[in-house]
Amino acid sequence: MGGGFQLLYTNYEIDQIAKRDERKSDVFPVFPLFFSPEAAVTGWTAPGVIATTDGSFTILAENAIAEGSAVGTSLFTATATADNAVGPYILVDDAGGKGTIDGGTGVVSLATGQTLDFETAPTLIFGVKATDGTDNGVGTATITLTISDVNEAPAYVEAQFTACVEDNSGADTLVGTYTATDPDAGDSITYSIATGDTNSEFAYGTDGQLKVAPSKTLDKSATPTYTLVLHATDDDAAPLIGTATVTLSVESTCSGAEAIGAMFASVLLSAIFSCLI
Numbered sequence: 001m002g003g004g005f006q007l008l009y010t011n012y013e014i015d016q017i018a019k020r021d022e023r024k025s026d027v028f029p030v031f032p033l034f035f036s037p038e039a040a041v042t043g044w045t046a047p048g049v050i051a052t053t054d055g056s057f058t059i060l061a062e063n064a065i066a067e068g069s070a071v072g073t074s075l076f077t078a079t080a081t082a083d084n085a086v087g088p089y090i091l092v093d094d095a096g097g098k099g100t101i102d103g104g105t106g107v108v109s110l111a112t113g114q115t116l117d118f119e120t121a122p123t124l125i126f127g128v129k130a131t132d133g134t135d136n137g138v139g140t141a142t143i144t145l146t147i148s149d150v151n152e153a154p155a156y157v158e159a160q161f162t163a164c165v166e167d168n169s170g171a172d173t174l175v176g177t178y179t180a181t182d183p184d185a186g187d188s189i190t191y192s193i194a195t196g197d198t199n200s201e202f203a204y205g206t207d208g209q210l211k212v213a214p215s216k217t218l219d220k221s222a223t224p225t226y227t228l229v230l231h232a233t234d235d236d237a238a239p240l241i242g243t244a245t246v247t248l249s250v251e252s253t254c255s256g257a258e259a260i261g262a263m264f265a266s267v268l269l270s271a272i273f274s275c276l277i
């Protein structure tokens with residue numbers, strides 16, 4: 001038996017006092033003497049160290065977990081020290097469902113269906129409770145886990161776009177605006193055409209606008225369609241690229257093409273209607 005505690009009452013005596021107190025509460029006040037030296041948690045490691053039974057600590061930066069880590073990744077191990085055997089560990093705060101605990105080892109892992117995202121949650125707070133197996137002498141630790149930032153690629157809203165530009169369109173004619181967003185705060189994006197613009201007929205600027213290039217005029221008879229692969233590149237030390245493809249048709253009139261499509265739709269609807277009556 002260790003520690004500086006003195007067991008003033010047995011559990012039986014405390015129970016009797018409580019019952020007596022229920023009968024006549026002004027005779028003998030009941031004091032909270034529900035801890036026992038045999039069952040006290042004396043400290044935690046996880047991987048920092050705290051001295052108190054109930055305390056909190058922040059996991060050191062070198063033990064931070066990278067955002068985007070896979071489900072099942074071990075986030076930390078909460079290990080209680082006690083003057084007798086520690087029973088199952090319980091996750092009393094799972095940081096909004098992020099964590100799941102192995103009651104025997106105290107290993108807290110990323111739960112199924114969960115992700116770690118630095119941009120929306122750079123820290124997660126967990127609560128771990130240790131028991132002596134009979135739920136006496138528990139100790140609870142509050143653990144703040146740091147999530148580390150990882151560079152992520154810019155992303156377009158869609159991977160594939162279609163566009164129509166009228167024949168003989170000249171310089172600066174707008175084909176479309178194709179912007180990407182970068183999940184990392186502060187990252188700026190540079191836009192470029194990776195492939196498909198073999199005659200340099202298009203310009204893709206910093207505002208995401210794809211235009212006919214200066215001094216160029218599109219010629220349907222020469223090139224009726226283009227497949228342009230667009231790149232959005234961030235400015236990280238190790239840059240990442242988002243990609244989208246624009247399938248561009250050069251038509252005599254773009255509205256005419258849409259009208260033809262509408263005509264076919266109308267014919268189809270008429271055919272369906274005539275079959276129903």
Ligand SMILES: [Ca+2]
Nearest residue numbers: 150151152184
């Ligand atoms: Ca990031």
Ligand SMILES: [Ca+2]
Nearest residue numbers: 152184187234
């Ligand atoms: Ca980025």
